[in-house]
Amino acid sequence: MKDYIIRGTAANNQIRAFASTTRNLVEEVKNIHNTSPIATAALGRLMTAAGMMGTMMKGTKDLLTLQIKCDGPIKGLTVTADPNANVKGYVINPDVMLPPSDKGKLDVGKALGLGVLSVIRDMGLREPYIGQTHLVSGEIAEDLTYYFVTSDQVPSSVALGVLMNKDNTVKHAGGFIIQLMPNTDEEVIDRLQEKLSNIKPITQLLDEGKTPEDILEEILGDFGLEIMENTETKYSCNCSIERVTKAVASIGRKDIEEIIKEGKPIEVNCHFCGKNYVLEIDELGKML
Template sequence: MSDYIVRATAADNQIRVFAATTRELVEYARSVHDTSPVVTAALGRLLTAGAMMGSMMKGEKDILTLQIKGSGPIEGLTVTADTKGNVKGYAYQPQVILHANDKGKLDVGGAVGAGMLSVIKDLGLKEPYVGQTHLVSGEIAEDLTYYFAASEQVPSVVALGVLMNKDNTVRRAGGFIIQLMPFAEERVIDGLEKKISEISSITSLLDQDMTPEMILEYILSDFGLEITDRIPTAFYCNCTKERVEKAIVSIGKKDIQEMIDDNQPIEVNCHFCNQHYEFTIEELKEIVKRSS
């Protein structure tokens, strides 16, 4: 499998862990949305987090949505994932160009700005669960770390990285989420904090061609790491012409009739995968007829 997520435990289930390699799905997102390097980095980080957080959910039909709305030039990002490793997403402004930050890195924080992170879990209940926190840096990994602590009361370490080639394609992408269970002992907490402090950055690990397993082994080898499973992950959009037609029906007969009166075919674009669907005048007339 190319892109995949590893799920694991350590320290007799006191630590639960997720790690992923996501280069191919982030590169696919870059190619379909034609994103600039800083937007590729921002969207790639959120897609990686979404894939791992989607795999945390239990129900087969559960859906996770991560939404960032910020004051920076990107304006916002939306990512949706399911429990099977399928993930999709888009940036509101895909072509943002910014100077590197003071560390010489892509300035994701500057591109995102100040704002809110929303985590929406549709678990098949009447109302979805919605957790919201302020962005602490706009760098995404830190924002999700804060979200887990503030909204779900789960002490977590989130690391997300995207490395670009000189031709602006994606060289490496991936990350991990390490979480402490409520019954974690002090010695485990202290030991994990010490090990995490020794890591220079997730991108340095990715750039050494380390797999998710190797990264987890590097961090958690002293804690009795147990890998429980591996699942493939990919950029996948479930849009179809039939689904788009339902969206057209929902705008109402009056508005559809106005489109018909304009005597021009319409094109509908899927935000998530940039697929274009054209509807001819005859097809619009059929939609009106069927919705009568």
Template sequence: MKDYLVRATAADAQVRAFAATTRQTVETARQNHNTSPVVTAALGRLLTAGAMMGSMLKGKEDLLTLQVTGDGPMGGMTVTADSMGGVKGYANEPQVILPANSQGKLDVGGAVGSGILRVIRDMGLKDPYVGQTALQTGEIAEDLTYYFATSEQVPSSVGLGVLMEKDNTVKQAGGFIVQLMPFAEEETIQKLESNLSKIRSVTSLLDEGVTPEGLLELVLEGMDFQFLETRDVKFACNCSKERVEKALISIGREEIGNMIADGETIEVKCHFCNKGYHFSIPELKGLLEKCGNK
């Protein structure tokens, strides 16, 4: 099954909902960063949420960034998504190994620890919108549910999951976000709560072959829902040698001069996709000339 998300509305637009399957996207991130299973699960959940929240953006140039900073061994994660289904991300410490939690599952909360969830929406205005809340569990889905309710005043339910194979590749990944609009009636709220209480884990449903549409059929059962859009999701990084050149120029003459003095070709890796860009001594000297008096 290819990676994609669906968007739906229900109960005369009292409810809006999103669901996605993201196995290939999360597996690409795992391969790019050689993440351990618990980091793959954590980053995969955040990538899935990023893809769905990115689809909430209005403009084609709008960008969403999710930042998790915690005191756990992983340190934190950053995910950036556009409005067209492109998403990318990385973990500060990709190789964390932890024992299973009390439920025998990957201890994402233990890897993340206590800290902050920050949501940044860059919509081309002078300043981006920034909202943040304290992490509630470090398990990502519960933290986003809390964020939506407290920072954006939108009652929401977020379900996210990543299932690993025995060889540590990604077997399944996906999730849903369902939100109540301000004019939602009590009957609608109660029906949605009843449906959500019956939902088993996202990964078990995906592993049984349930599609994003199927996820929303379970979440929105009996609520007169309709699908509005289907959109492909993919791990997409827009890094380039030109962008890295600009970053190098920005660090100034002294630093580039030190690199030249070392007399060796340097490699600069993209945080998001881990692709390496090499700069020879002649290229570094060319960048030095572009620095001006910085």
């Protein structure tokens, strides 16, 4: 089954909601970066969120980047997404290993530790919009919930989860984002809070075979849920030899001349997909 994201509204457009299933996406990034279970869980959660947040953007060339810089052993993560839910990402330390948490689960919060979450929206303007908050738990869903409230002033509930098999394959991955629109009735707010307080963990819902539609129906079915859009989400890296050539050219004529004198080709590795590009001496000469 393909990974996808659904977008819906409820309570006469007072609530907007997103839900996704991302098992294939997270499995692919695990295989690309050979991540440990805890790194897979952290990166998978952030990529799931990025896919849903990417579909919130309006411009076809808009780009969303979620970046976490932290002092935990995972050291940091970077994920990007576009409005079509094409997502890519990497983790600085893919080999991080830690004992399970007190609840017997992957301890993503301890892997991240203290740090800063940056949400960068490049909408083709002179400068991108950058919002930042400190990590409140390192569990990523709570950190994004806090970001939406404090930086975007949008009351939100974010749930993200990655469930791993014992053989280090991804069993389930997905999440949801529920947001209140301005001037939402207090009665709607109270009813939604009550509903969310009793919802099962997202990995449990996915393990029970619930689809994104089922999950939103369980939360918002009593609010007149309407599904508006279904978008496929997938891992997609847009690196190319042309982009690499442009990046190398930007280092300047003097440095390129020095490299040519050494007589060795340049090898460039893409952080996101791991692909290697080699620029031979004659190609560097053409740049000059």
